[in-house]
Amino acid sequence: MKILLSAFAYSPILGSECGVGWHWAQILAKHHDVTVLTHAWFKDDVERALASCPQPNLKVVYFGVDPLAGTFTRAHLDSQIYYAWWQWKVLAFAKALHRRERFDVVHHLTWGTIRYPSWLGMLGARFIVGPLGGGERAPARFFSGLPVKQRLKETLRDLVLWSFKVDPLTQFALARAEHIFCKTQDTAEFLPPHLARKAKVCMEIGAPAVVERPTRPAQARTRFLFAGRLIPFKGLHLAVDALAEAVRRGADVALLAVGDGPLREVILAQAARNGLGDRFELRARVPQSELMQLYQEADAFLFPSLHDSSGNVVLESLSRGLPVICLDLGGPACFVNDQCGVIVHSQGKSRADLVSALADAIVAHAAKSDADRSTMFRAALDQASRLTWDRQVTAVYEALHER
Secondary structure, eight states, rough: EEEEEESSSSSSOOOOHHHHHHHHHHHHHTEEEEEEEEEEEGGGHHHHHHSSOOOOTTEEEEEOOOSSSOOGGGGGGOHHHHHHHHHHHOOOOOHHHHHHHSSSEEEESSSSSSSSSSOOOOOSSSSEEEEEEEOOOOOOOGGTTTTTTHHHHHHHHHHHHGGGOOOOOOHHHHHHHSSEEEESHHHHHSSSSHHHEEEEOOOOOOOOOOOOOOOOOOOOSSEEEEEOOGGGGGHHHHHHHHHHHHHHHOOEEEEEEEOTTHHHHHHHHHHHHHHGGGGEEEEEEOHHHHHHHHHHOSSSSOOOOOSSSSSSSHHHHTTTOEEEEESSSSHHHHOOOHHHHHHHHTTOHHHHHHHHHHHHHHHHTTTOOHHHHHHHHHHHHHHHHHHHHHHHHHHHHTTTTTT
């Protein structure tokens, strides 16, 4: 099968959306003839990687466009306005490419969001999109206590999300798709009925190769790890309050948080108010190799994210045998089961109730025996070994043969 894979973000050395594009292309090229259509900025890194490890069935074509104003800079790759402009301008380029190549399937992959459309459904070939996220939401009450500016950003996100309901152009673009693959049930259910009929929930990301946990001497204090950007929806403010409540209940626990972002000083002040002292440490973002080591040194991964569509750090932690405590909101809960973690339910809870429920999970994990923890470590590795990139990609392309 000849596939045109549209991946605006596509890189062998960057994570997040760029890593999604790279992994999907590599896996699809094992069985199909794949042409990746991506932004020209990624060319140097991509060409170096392909030169060192050629893929006979993989070809990459690049398209760049000047921004609406000024000259292009790296920052434009993170601009929603520029991304929408690129998607519109690339259509003519893709039409000429399709006339030459005659693709069997055109697949829009990145960015993986319902809020900004791809127009490649107008090429006339079989068109699929996703997995897409963006329909995940969290109650505003869970953001209380954060600075007004940060809460307003969450409100603005909700407004942009709901504008999709009355955006005829985006809905028209999605309506051209034969299948709309969604990262979460939340996103599938957010689609209007005429689009929801085409929706199928499939995971977007896969786990790294599993690495056995080293044997370490038992310690009295249970160590939790958080990794992510210091922004409201990652939920670190909830984790800090939950840790403090667990300590007040007598649990000997500590939390290491790793990441950068606008809430850094807010989080540090919150930890100080709670009197956490050496039980809470906040480190700046570390290299990936160092983060993978930290997963193996912790006892559990505490990640109360409020509306992540996926959650790379959850799969990374599982791949290092680290059990996960997360919420029932967004993508992280899709990767966790009762054997390898705890999913804390949020429905109907106030902020205080949610913090208390997180504290319950922290205290319960701290009270586990060494044998019970070893069982969870093994279950985490087993879960990661099932959630491979190959499995996620295969699930999408198997759906193309369903009737």
